[in-house]
Amino acid sequence: MADYLNAEQYGFCAVSSRVRLARNLADYPFFGPQANRLNGEIVEKVYRTLKPLDTFSVVYMNDLPDLQAGYLREKYFISPLLAENRVNGALIINKDETFSCMVNEEDHLREQCFTEGLNLFKAYEIIAVKDKILSDRMNFARDKDFGYITTCMSNVGTGMRASVMLFLPALHATGKMNEVIAEMKQKGFTVRGVFGEGSRGEGYMYQISNEVTFGFTENEILKTVSYAACKICDLELDERHKIFDFDPLRTEDECMRAYGVLANCKLLDYGEFASLWVKLALGAYYGFYNLKPNLLYRLFINMRPAIISYHEGVFTSRDRDIHRAKLVSETLRGAL
Amino acid sequence: MVCKRCNNEGAIAYRYIKDGKEYQVELCHDCYNLLLGRQEPAPKKKSFFDINLRCPGCGTSLDEIRRTGYIGCADCFKNFKNELVPVIDAFQNRAISRSREIQKEKDVMILAGEYEHLMAENLSSPANCAKNARRLKDIKLKLLALGVDVG
Numbered sequence: 001m002a003d004y005l006n007a008e009q010y011g012f013c014a015v016s017s018r019v020r021l022a023r024n025l026a027d028y029p030f031f032g033p034q035a036n037r038l039n040g041e042i043v044e045k046v047y048r049t050l051k052p053l054d055t056f057s058v059v060y061m062n063d064l065p066d067l068q069a070g071y072l073r074e075k076y077f078i079s080p081l082l083a084e085n086r087v088n089g090a091l092i093i094n095k096d097e098t099f100s101c102m103v104n105e106e107d108h109l110r111e112q113c114f115t116e117g118l119n120l121f122k123a124y125e126i127i128a129v130k131d132k133i134l135s136d137r138m139n140f141a142r143d144k145d146f147g148y149i150t151t152c153m154s155n156v157g158t159g160m161r162a163s164v165m166l167f168l169p170a171l172h173a174t175g176k177m178n179e180v181i182a183e184m185k186q187k188g189f190t191v192r193g194v195f196g197e198g199s200r201g202e203g204y205m206y207q208i209s210n211e212v213t214f215g216f217t218e219n220e221i222l223k224t225v226s227y228a229a230c231k232i233c234d235l236e237l238d239e240r241h242k243i244f245d246f247d248p249l250r251t252e253d254e255c256m257r258a259y260g261v262l263a264n265c266k267l268l269d270y271g272e273f274a275s276l277w278v279k280l281a282l283g284a285y286y287g288f289y290n291l292k293p294n295l296l297y298r299l300f301i302n303m304r305p306a307i308i309s310y311h312e313g314v315f316t317s318r319d320r321d322i323h324r325a326k327l328v329s330e331t332l333r334g335a336l
Numbered sequence: 337m338v339c340k341r342c343n344n345e346g347a348i349a350y351r352y353i354k355d356g357k358e359y360q361v362e363l364c365h366d367c368y369n370l371l372l373g374r375q376e377p378a379p380k381k382k383s384f385f386d387i388n389l390r391c392p393g394c395g396t397s398l399d400e401i402r403r404t405g406y407i408g409c410a411d412c413f414k415n416f417k418n419e420l421v422p423v424i425d426a427f428q429n430r431a432i433s434r435s436r437e438i439q440k441e442k443d444v445m446i447l448a449g450e451y452e453h454l455m456a457e458n459l460s461s462p463a464n465c466a467k468n469a470r471r472l473k474d475i476k477l478k479l480l481a482l483g484v485d486v487g
Binding site for chain 1: 393394396405406407408409410413414417420423424426427428
């Protein structure tokens with residue numbers, strides 16, 4: 001059982017891990033017009049409690065410009081539901097962006113912690129400390145038999161959703177992705193596209209998470225999701241080897257062409273970047289060039305339109321394409 | 337037809353005259369008798385099928401919770417806890433059933449352990465047989481209900 005904990009070997013497959021805890025305050029309504037009226041003060045309460053622990057900032061949804069909302073969405077810090085709550089929704093996030101708390105999303109608090117690669121236990125370690133402090137100082141809605149009371153029944157119990165983002169191009173290419181999704185569903189996991197519920201698999205990125213939050217301890221959930229992620233990574237890596245063994249020269253040619261275009265082009269739109277990036281990432285896995293997985297995944301996220309606009313201060317698609325091409329070629333310089 | 341007073345099905349239209357004018361009201365049998373002073377209102381039993389039960393805290397009805405899976409406040413859960421178990425089960429993909437199976441195994445272990453202990457007591461001293469007979473019978477029945485036949 002200890003083998004699956006050796007997550008380093010899955011670096012070219014497991015992009016990031018996230019642990020999310022859903023909590024409600026017992027003294028406030030959960031949703032509806034009453035909640036809209038009363039729940040604005042929850043943001044201040046949570047911020048005051050978290051402030052001594054780290055450097056936190058608050059982002060209110062009610063006066064959030066579209067560009068910033070897009071930026072936070074593309075970085076996975078906020079969900080579409082929170083972005084729509086222009087009455088009393090807010091995001092409280094620490095300086096190094098490892099821990100954040102969505103306030104007045106579906107639940108009063110949605111704490112979340114991200115780590116790179118397959119590292120659910122570390123993410124839980126970080127979030128559990130903050131959750132304990134919040135729990136001691138605020139009156140969380142809890143039942144002695146059922147655990148945490150969340151707005152939606154699907155989160156009652158631990159209120160915990162543990163997810164791993166996986167990069168699965170080979171399973172897609174060999175047509176086995178649907179089989180994997182169906183099997184995981186049978187075993188009590190959900191597999192979704194990169195932007196969560198209802199989204200498609202952009203860049204062949206999929207998120208696997210636990211479906212059940214009740215009747216299991218937090219440790220059991222972390223173990224089962226980690227184990228499931230490892231199993232899918234094993235399948236993906238097998239398929240990658242089969243693709244390579246089928247025609248090594250053609251595989252290398254495709255990956256090197258992708259590298260060549262990305263390292264030298266002057267205009268690069270996001271669609272073209274995303275499709276070339278997949279081959280670039282596979283080439284890095286096969287060892288054709290020296291690019292670390294974390295660098296590749298950060299590149300994939302940072303080339304998204306709203307993130308480029310936010311960081312570079314460019315707002316037309318042509319300007320974004322120019323900056324994207326420049327940033328990518330700078331990143332890839334020296335990788336060969 | 338729905339009763340105008342208690343919203344239950346099975347109402348009948350009753351006609352009455354007041355101040356020379358004819359009126360009609362739909363009432364169930366109990367509410368009609370209550371109106372005429374013939375009986376005390378029966379205390380309302382909470383039923384999962386009583387869709388009009390509302391949370392006193394936030395006003396969310398049990399039917400709304402069952403349909404949407406959304407709880408309105410912490411009081412909803414406190415008030416409708418028993419009724420919500422099958423709803424949670426449906427949303428959580430049989431997790432509750434699994435935890436109940438585990439609970440059942442624990443119950444069997446505890447009862448079986450007590451059964452063996454009492455049998456051992458009976459063997460060590462026949463005077464205990466009479467004292468333990470009733471409890472042993474009770475345990476046997478409980479184990480049978482859990483699907484375990486101790487003979």
